[in-house]
Amino acid sequence: MKHTSDPFRPSRRTALIGGLSAFALLGAAPAAFAAQKLNIVATTGMIADAARRVGGDLVEVRSLMGSGVDPHSYRQTRSDIVALTRADLVLWHGLYLEAQMERFFEDLGRKRAVVAVADALPKDDLLSHPDYEGRYDPHVWMDPKTWIAVVDEVTRALTEAHPAGAETFAQNAATYRAELEQLATYAAETVGQVPESQRVLVTAHDAFSYFGRAFGFEVIGIQGISTNSEAGLNRISSLVDELVEREIGAVFVETSVSDRNMRALVEGAAARGHEVVIGGSLYSDAMGEPGSYEGTYIGMIDHNVTTIARALGAPVAAGGMNGKLVQGS
Numbered sequence: 001m002k003h004t005s006d007p008f009r010p011s012r013r014t015a016l017i018g019g020l021s022a023f024a025l026l027g028a029a030p031a032a033f034a035a036q037k038l039n040i041v042a043t044t045g046m047i048a049d050a051a052r053r054v055g056g057d058l059v060e061v062r063s064l065m066g067s068g069v070d071p072h073s074y075r076q077t078r079s080d081i082v083a084l085t086r087a088d089l090v091l092w093h094g095l096y097l098e099a100q101m102e103r104f105f106e107d108l109g110r111k112r113a114v115v116a117v118a119d120a121l122p123k124d125d126l127l128s129h130p131d132y133e134g135r136y137d138p139h140v141w142m143d144p145k146t147w148i149a150v151v152d153e154v155t156r157a158l159t160e161a162h163p164a165g166a167e168t169f170a171q172n173a174a175t176y177r178a179e180l181e182q183l184a185t186y187a188a189e190t191v192g193q194v195p196e197s198q199r200v201l202v203t204a205h206d207a208f209s210y211f212g213r214a215f216g217f218e219v220i221g222i223q224g225i226s227t228n229s230e231a232g233l234n235r236i237s238s239l240v241d242e243l244v245e246r247e248i249g250a251v252f253v254e255t256s257v258s259d260r261n262m263r264a265l266v267e268g269a270a271a272r273g274h275e276v277v278i279g280g281s282l283y284s285d286a287m288g289e290p291g292s293y294e295g296t297y298i299g300m301i302d303h304n305v306t307t308i309a310r311a312l313g314a315p316v317a318a319g320g321m322n323g324k325l326v327q328g329s
């Protein structure tokens with residue numbers, strides 16, 4: 001970012017004439033400017049959003065994984081490594097979500113402030129999964145109430161890294177928490193209007209178990225808990241049987257997972273004379289485009305809740321909780 005009144009212009013002119021000392025000045029000035037804010041690097045967009053909301057003007061946050069990026073298979077790039085090693089604070093999810101980066105963060109943690117924000121959740125609050133022996137299901141953001149506890153952990157990490165900001169962080173966190181509680185209420189009321197027999201959520205991978213627990217839905221993922229395992233033909237055909245027998249009318253694709261398996265399900269059911277529609281695209285492991293409503297955690301969950309409720313027969317407004325959702329995308 002350039003300043004409108006460029007304070008470096010005189011030295012830049014000197015640099016053209018004068019050489020080394022001016023270059024040194026140029027190098028030092030932007031660093032001093034950046035040092036005013038706590039420089040945070042977060043892995044997922046959801047964590048970055050929490051850090052921005054809690055940190056406010058006191059932080060500069062970079063998210064490694066953009067919209068549509070799958071955290072189970074993501075590996076750090078060269079520029080990620082540069083950003084991570086320069087950060088004042090690194091926030092990652094943990095619970096084996098960033099499976100390919102775990103070793104890297106363990107090493108980095110010996111030199112930098114590195115916090116796995118979901119690892120701090122009480123184990124009693126976590127779900128296990130048959131695919132994931134000895135580990136927990138990492139997709140805790142799918143339940144806004146569980147996510148509030150993660151936001152608390154983000155607040156703790158920011159306060160520890162920058163104690164002078166404690167009061168600001170606490171105020172911002174309280175404001176954000178109130179919005180998240182409102183989101184949890186909207187979600188419960190909205191999906192609560194889905195007829196009981198239709199409360200089955202069929203998705204590409206097992207990202208929605210916390211959603212199911214929070215809102216009383218049965219959740220069926222074609223792939224297991226991580227996207228790293230391929231769904232076999234047997235799995236697809238047994239799911240087609242289930243869709244036909246239980247007269248399930250809608251399935252959902254995910255923005256960060258290929259829709260190939262969902263299309264196979266729809267075609268398989270059609271061949272058996274049962275119509276299944278794709279009920280919409282859900283944000284499972286990544287948020288929407290930066291700068292959009294769906295590019296925030298609240299917008300992401302609002303989109304999911306509203307899309308699921310409408311596709312499964314609830315009379316819900318298309319604009320969602322705040323009237324901000326863009327439908328049909």
Ligand SMILES: [Zn+2]
Pocket residue numbers: 072139205206207225226227284285
């Ligand atoms: Zn996932």
